[in-house]
Amino acid sequence: MNEYQIRYAELKKRYERSEGDADSVQALYEYKDFLEEQDRADAKWVLADVCETLELYRSAYETLRPLVRRTDKKALKRLGRLQGLLGSGDRFGLRRPQEGGKTGKRAALLAALPAFRYHPDPFKTEVFHLADSPVTCECCGKPVRIYYDGPFYAVENISCLCPECIADGSAAEKFDGAFQDECSVEDGVDCPDKLDELIHRTPGYEGWQQEYWRAHCGDYCAFAGYVGYRELKQMNIVDEVLDDPVWDSAEQRELLEGVVNGGSVQGYLFQCLHCKKYLLWIDCD
Ligand SMILES: [Zn+2]
Ligand SMILES: [Zn+2]
Numbered sequence: 462m463n464e465y466q467i468r469y470a471e472l473k474k475r476y477e478r479s480e481g482d483a484d485s486v487q488a489l490y491e492y493k494d495f496l497e498e499q500d501r502a503d504a505k506w507v508l509a510d511v512c513e514t515l516e517l518y519r520s521a522y523e524t525l526r527p528l529v530r531r532t533d534k535k536a537l538k539r540l541g542r543l544q545g546l547l548g549s550g551d552r553f554g555l556r557r558p559q560e561g562g563k564t565g566k567r568a569a570l571l572a573a574l575p576a577f578r579y580h581p582d583p584f585k586t587e588v589f590h591l592a593d594s595p596v597t598c599e600c601c602g603k604p605v606r607i608y609y610d611g612p613f614y615a616v617e618n619i620s621c622l623c624p625e626c627i628a629d630g631s632a633a634e635k636f637d638g639a640f641q642d643e644c645s646v647e648d649g650v651d652c653p654d655k656l657d658e659l660i661h662r663t664p665g666y667e668g669w670q671q672e673y674w675r676a677h678c679g680d681y682c683a684f685a686g687y688v689g690y691r692e693l694k695q696m697n698i699v700d701e702v703l704d705d706p707v708w709d710s711a712e713q714r715e716l717l718e719g720v721v722n723g724g725s726v727q728g729y730l731f732q733c734l735h736c737k738k739y740l741l742w743i744d745c746d
Pocket of ligand 1: 603
């Protein structure tokens with residue numbers, strides 16, 4: 462085993478022994494950051510392993526693809542298996558316990574983006590993508606690398622918008638569209654400007670059913686990503702999300718235990734921008 466494999470084996474053992482506690486997941490993420498900076502094939506092989514353990518199947522596939530030789534049957538088989546999991550991309554991967562490690566490519570991407578109050582990390586939630594070669598924004602017509610292909614409700618079928626055209630409202634205006642159904646938002650926000658920002662200037666997210674946007678403290682919440690019970694437990698916020706009029710009985714707790722990220726009962730996590738409380742929404746496929 463090389464040094465990368467040895468370190469990975471240690472981290473994986475720790476992860477399995479602790480049944481995926483937050484520290485062990487964080488350590489895997491930090492090792493992933495480290496491996497991404499290494500310019501060596503043996504490090505990239507291990508990077509693919511780390512991504513797979515973290516259930517980041519898209520990253521695992523994309524890391525592995527350039528490394529695999531046509532004659533390497535075992536690796537080709539693995540690549541095929543990962544390809545079959547690509548549909549869920551990275552968004553159902555294990556959640557990074559601390560977002561401290563915004564280094565490298567991701568940090569540069571995020572820094573170049575307009576800020577979206579109600580959807581702070583659209584890369585993590587996979588509605589923004591980085592194209593290998595420039596694509597054309599259907600609103601401004603400019604060639605862009607970062608594009609949005611999440612929900613957009615308009616008469617025309619629009620599949621590629623740049624972050625700027627979302628942030629300044631020009632996409633919603635040009636196509637008379639919305640990123641979120643204005644009827645599918647929680648009550649309690651008495652401010653038309655906030656609703657306008659949410660539905661016309663904020664990237665949406667992908668739900669199984671009609672997306673619903675939670676609100677708290679008189680404002681819409683920030684969409685924090687896709688979760689299941691496992692992720693809530695890992696974040697230590699099960700009781701916090703249950704402390705919510707939406708979840709008012711013991712049966713609800715049982716229902717919550719059946720929520721699996723990427724499964725047929727899916728959780729969508731929101732966080733209040735004011736009191737920082739986490740709130741959950743779920744739906745079924
Ligand atoms: Zn544009
Ligand atoms: Zn609040």
